Amino acid sequence: MKIVRMKDLTKRFGNIIALDNVNLEIEEGEIYGLLGPNGAGKTTAISIICGLISFDRGEVYVFDKDIRKDAEFIKKNIGIVPQDVAIYGDLTAYENVKFFASLYGLKGKELKENVEMALEFVGLSDKAKEVPNKFSGGMKRRLNIACAIAHRPKLIIMDEPTVGIDPQSRNHILESVKKLNEMGSTIIYTSHYMEEVEAICTRISIMDHGKVIAEGTKEELTSMVTDVNTVYIEIGSIDGIKEEELKGIKGVKDVEIKDSTIKITSLKDVSNFDDIIHYFISKNIPIRNLRNEIPDLETVFLTLTGRKLRD
Amino acid sequence: MRELFLVMNNTVKLFFRRKGNIILLISGIIIPLFFLLFTYGGSGQLRIGVVDKDKSLISADLINSLEKTDKFKVVFLKEDEINDKVSKGKVDSAIVIPQRFEEEILKGNPKDVEIVSIKGEETTLFLKSYLDRKINVLYNLSKASEGNKENFYKMYNLYKNSPFSLKTYIVEDIGKTAVATTRSLGFFIMFLMFSTFNISNFILVEKRDKTFYRIFASPLKSRTYLASNFLVNLILTVFQIAFILALITFILNLSFTKATFDVFLVLVSFGITSIGLSSMIVAFSPSTSYSNVLSTLIITPTCMLGGTFWPLYLMPKSFQKLSDFIPQKWAIDAIEKIQMGGSLSDVYMNIIILLAFALTFILLGIYKIKTSEKMGDFI
Ligand SMILES: Nc1ncnc2c1ncn2[C@@H]1O[C@H](COP(=O)(O)OP(=O)(O)O)[C@@H](O)[C@H]1O
Ligand SMILES: [Mg+2]
Numbered sequence: 001m002k003i004v005r006m007k008d009l010t011k012r013f014g015n016i017i018a019l020d021n022v023n024l025e026i027e028e029g030e031i032y033g034l035l036g037p038n039g040a041g042k043t044t045a046i047s048i049i050c051g052l053i054s055f056d057r058g059e060v061y062v063f064d065k066d067i068r069k070d071a072e073f074i075k076k077n078i079g080i081v082p083q084d085v086a087i088y089g090d091l092t093a094y095e096n097v098k099f100f101a102s103l104y105g106l107k108g109k110e111l112k113e114n115v116e117m118a119l120e121f122v123g124l125s126d127k128a129k130e131v132p133n134k135f136s137g138g139m140k141r142r143l144n145i146a147c148a149i150a151h152r153p154k155l156i157i158m159d160e161p162t163v164g165i166d167p168q169s170r171n172h173i174l175e176s177v178k179k180l181n182e183m184g185s186t187i188i189y190t191s192h193y194m195e196e197v198e199a200i201c202t203r204i205s206i207m208d209h210g211k212v213i214a215e216g217t218k219e220e221l222t223s224m225v226t227d228v229n230t231v232y233i234e235i236g237s238i239d240g241i242k243e244e245e246l247k248g249i250k251g252v253k254d255v256e257i258k259d260s261t262i263k264i265t266s267l268k269d270v271s272n273f274d275d276i277i278h279y280f281i282s283k284n285i286p287i288r289n290l291r292n293e294i295p296d297l298e299t300v301f302l303t304l305t306g307r308k309l310r311d
Numbered sequence: 312m313r314e315l316f317l318v319m320n321n322t323v324k325l326f327f328r329r330k331g332n333i334i335l336l337i338s339g340i341i342i343p344l345f346f347l348l349f350t351y352g353g354s355g356q357l358r359i360g361v362v363d364k365d366k367s368l369i370s371a372d373l374i375n376s377l378e379k380t381d382k383f384k385v386v387f388l389k390e391d392e393i394n395d396k397v398s399k400g401k402v403d404s405a406i407v408i409p410q411r412f413e414e415e416i417l418k419g420n421p422k423d424v425e426i427v428s429i430k431g432e433e434t435t436l437f438l439k440s441y442l443d444r445k446i447n448v449l450y451n452l453s454k455a456s457e458g459n460k461e462n463f464y465k466m467y468n469l470y471k472n473s474p475f476s477l478k479t480y481i482v483e484d485i486g487k488t489a490v491a492t493t494r495s496l497g498f499f500i501m502f503l504m505f506s507t508f509n510i511s512n513f514i515l516v517e518k519r520d521k522t523f524y525r526i527f528a529s530p531l532k533s534r535t536y537l538a539s540n541f542l543v544n545l546i547l548t549v550f551q552i553a554f555i556l557a558l559i560t561f562i563l564n565l566s567f568t569k570a571t572f573d574v575f576l577v578l579v580s581f582g583i584t585s586i587g588l589s590s591m592i593v594a595f596s597p598s599t600s601y602s603n604v605l606s607t608l609i610i611t612p613t614c615m616l617g618g619t620f621w622p623l624y625l626m627p628k629s630f631q632k633l634s635d636f637i638p639q640k641w642a643i644d645a646i647e648k649i650q651m652g653g654s655l656s657d658v659y660m661n662i663i664i665l666l667a668f669a670l671t672f673i674l675l676g677i678y679k680i681k682t683s684e685k686m687g688d689f690i
Contacts, residue, residue, distance in 0.1 A: 050528045072530045080528045086521035090328035091321075099321050103314065103529035147525065 001064055003028050003155055003186045004049055009058035011044055011210075018044040019055070020210040026188065026203075031181050033201030034190040035297060037309050040207040042190040043083055046159050049188075051075050063154065076104060079153035079185075083160045085144045089133040093124050096132065097146050104151035118150035121176065138169030145173065149180065156180055157188045162196060174200055192309055194297040206301060213304050222295045223268060225303040228253060231276065233262045234289035241285065249275045260288075314531055318539035322513060326543070335509055336547070339502030340555050347495035347559060359438065360388040360396050360405030360427075367413035368464075372471075373424075373445060374408075383438075393427050404438055417460060421450045440651040489650040492559055496578070496646055497619035499555055500639055501610065503548065503578075504585045508606045510544040511589035515599045533684070541586060548582035573649045577658060580665040581642035587672030588638070594676035618643050638668045 004026040011019040019041045026032045034042045047053045049062055051071035060067040062074045087096045097115045106114060119125050122142035132140055141161060148156060158177065162170045177200055181187050191197050197204055198218055206214045206221065214221055235241075238257055246255045246262070251270030256263040266272050280287055301309050326332050359377060363370050377383045386402055393405045407425040415422045424442050426435055452470060456462035514537075517523040526536060556575055560567060592609065596602035614620060616630060617639025623631055634640040645661035 052524065052527055075528060075530045078528065080525065082521055082524050082528075084521040084524075086523075086525040088325060088522055089520070090325060095324070099317070100525060100529065102317050103526065103531050105530075 001028050002026065002061070003030075003063065004032075004188070005059075005061040005064075006045070007059040009045070009048065009055055009060060011041075011048065011053070011055045017210050019048075022058070022207075022210070022212055024205060024212065024215075026186065028186050029181070029184075030202045031177065031187040031189060031200055033197035033204040034188065034207055035192065035194060035197045035204055035301075035309070036190075036207030037192050037307075039209075040192075041210040042207060043159055044210075045207075046080070046157050046188065046190065049157065050078055050080055077154045079148035079151060079156045081145050081148045081156070081158040081161050083163070083190075085140045087132050087140065087143050087147060090131055092129050092131055093119060093135075093143050093146070094128040096143060097150050100147045101150035104153075106151055114150045114152065118146040121149065121179075122146045123172065138165040138172075141165050141169065141173065145176065149185075152185075154185060155188070156185045159190050160192070161189075162191070162193070170196075194301070194309055198297055204297070206297070206304070208301075208305050214300060218297065221297060221300050225300045226295045227268045229266050229268045230293040231264045231266070231273075232289075232291040232293065233264065233276075233280070233287055234291075235260055235262070235280070235285050235287055237285075238262070240283055246276075246279065249279065252276075314535050315539050315542075318526075318531070318536055319543050322510075322539060322543045325513065326510065326547070332509060335502075335506055336551065339499065339506050339551060340558065342502065343495040343498040343555065344558055344562065346498055347491050348562065357383050357404065357438070358386055358402040359383045360386050360393060360402035362388050362390050362393065362405065362407045364390075364410045365408050365412035369413040369416060369449065369467075370408045373442075376445065377441075397427055404435055406438070406442070416446070416449050416453050417458060417463060419450070419453050419458065421446050421453075444652065492563070493643065493646055493650060494620075495559070496555075496574075497614075497639075497643055500578075500581065500619050500642060501614045503551060503582060504588070504610045504614070505606075506551065507544055507548060507582065507585040508589040508592065508602075508610065510547060511540065511586065511593045512599060512602055512606075514540055514593050515596060515602050519599050533680075537590075537680070541590065544586045544589070545583065548586065549579055552578045552582060569654070570649050573655050573658065574646055576655070577642055577645040577649070577662060577665075580662045580669075581638060584638045584642075584665045584669040584672070587669035587676070591672040591676040591679075594679040613637050614639055616640075638665055641665050641668075 002025055004024060006022050006024040009019050009022040009024075010017070022041070022045065024045075034045065036042055044053070048055050048060055048067070051067050051074055063077060065074055067074055088099075091099070094115060097118050098111065101111055101115055101118070116125070116128075119128050122145050124139065124142055124146060127135070127139065132143055135143065145158070145161060148158075161177075162173055165173075174196060177187055177189060189197065189201060201218070203217055204215070204221060205212045214224060216224070238260060241257070241262070243255050243257060246252060246264060249272055251266040251272040252264055253267060254263075254265040264276060266276075277287070277290075298309055301307070361374055361377075363374060374385055378385045386396075388396060388402070388405060390407065393407070396402045397405050405427040407427070409422045409425065412422055412424075424446065426439055426442070448470070449467075452466050453463055456466055514523070517526070527533065552575060556571055556578075559565075560571060565571075588609070589606070592606050593602055596605055616626075616634050617637035618626075618634060619639050623634055623640065623643075626634075641661045641664045645658040648657050648661075
């Protein structure tokens, strides 16, 4: 089953085209990343999936159901972690999770257990009776997640859940995303931090100005922009190294020697790592440092748009 | 249904968790009561100077009935003393029963009883209303007896002695306490408006705090959410009204009567109007800062124009006309009528007008929300 299917989705806010002919397919069990700078249209896409806003053109199916016809069913099976923390500052953490979970029909013992479990999951059990007004940013973000998962949704959507928090809380959240996925939920994760998306997502759409400009696994995406693989090797002395010999190794396209560092560029689909290292070992030249430069999503974005993800 | 109660319960919880809400609730009751206690403390009796130029059976009876109400203390005066006594405050008002008062009534064209009081003294209204009612009864009796003196007195005696006659016209609460109550309820009305707005505004607060987004991502229907806000507002409003009426009754040492209940009905009708207005303000406001300004700009001036702070007749004529378009006027007007002894049948028009205002406001609010839902920018 396709969890989400968007066809030619277009959404305008007045003159602004927030989504421009977007096509997306998200499979069950994925951690699907939406990567793009601010204003790319990520939140708009998510709000449409959740049935929160209308759209101008195209089709949106969630759980194989039309969002315009079966919004209630769809909403029931989604848990959303909004971009802006959406909790009651005056209600306790427990009351917050309980209220939102009860809107999904949970009650009685099941409600109580699920609420406790959700708080436990985000590590807020010991703060259950405290009000979020006194929480740190990271704790609020975690409660924001707890409020979205207590009803055990099939699809969990997280809209930039790590904005403005400390690295420790961020790692905690990234770990919990993986755990939620292992527990059976499909995840949609939006971010403008490419490191996060690279770290956890199984498939990624890169968005810009309302368009999906590239889609695929991380490897697929990086190979779109480059077909070479670059290795930097630092050695003590370059005496005895012959450029010609290095160029003779299979797959090597180019060799540059600068000071004590050698930059070797190879074709991406040829694996020649062993051969390169063997060359140095056979010449008895000790390698001081070795760095493999893999193009990241930032490079992909830069190549496709000429801009950086974050400016 | 379950969802409705869930959200209502949550709204009530949120209400009582925020100190500001409770302060507003309490001051809306305390301040009008303080006003009642300190401004109009003292005896509830009005001292009425009386000059009887007619000295007939009917004039004597009229004076007698004034004394019987317990609300008026009658002081007999000579005509040339009136201005002095009134201006020095020895009496609150004076009335002059004209010569041939009885004779003219029998002829079917009753003469007005002249009332003298310090200009603007609101008690005059109550006295005048009381006398008008009495004279109206006499006039009707005279018409029914077709000018026949004997028949007239027969009927008059019957009327006086029948258990429901005079008593029904003797108002439970007339005079100073009535005036004080009306003014203090006027203040209450203003607070009530701020209070209903405060609760309607919860919707925009939720929008600001983004919980609105989360609520509408859940399967909850928007109309359930809006209805729950309205109902919580209504419940708290009814509670406030019942509470302040109970306190006023207690403080003034009155008893609960049908009039108390009628005032309750009028205030609840006004409460519904106020909730409708608040909902409309919220529906048309994009943010809390906008709605806060808008509500202040609407509530305070309309309260001034609607006669909640001072009697309408103290305002220029043109403003008085304008007040017909202001719900507060109809509420105050109804309360005054009831204070003067009117019953529900005298104020049902006021109640209908109030409810019509409410309906208009609510429909406009719903229309606005429906169109923004269609445009997809309700969130
Ligand atoms: N309610 C709205 N009214 C008008 N413009 C909007 C609204 N919501 C989003 N936009 C515009 O749509 C574009 C996409 O916004 P958004 O989906 O929030 O991007 P992202 O989540 O990727 O940062 C932006 O240009 C934004 O200004
Ligand atoms: Mg966003």
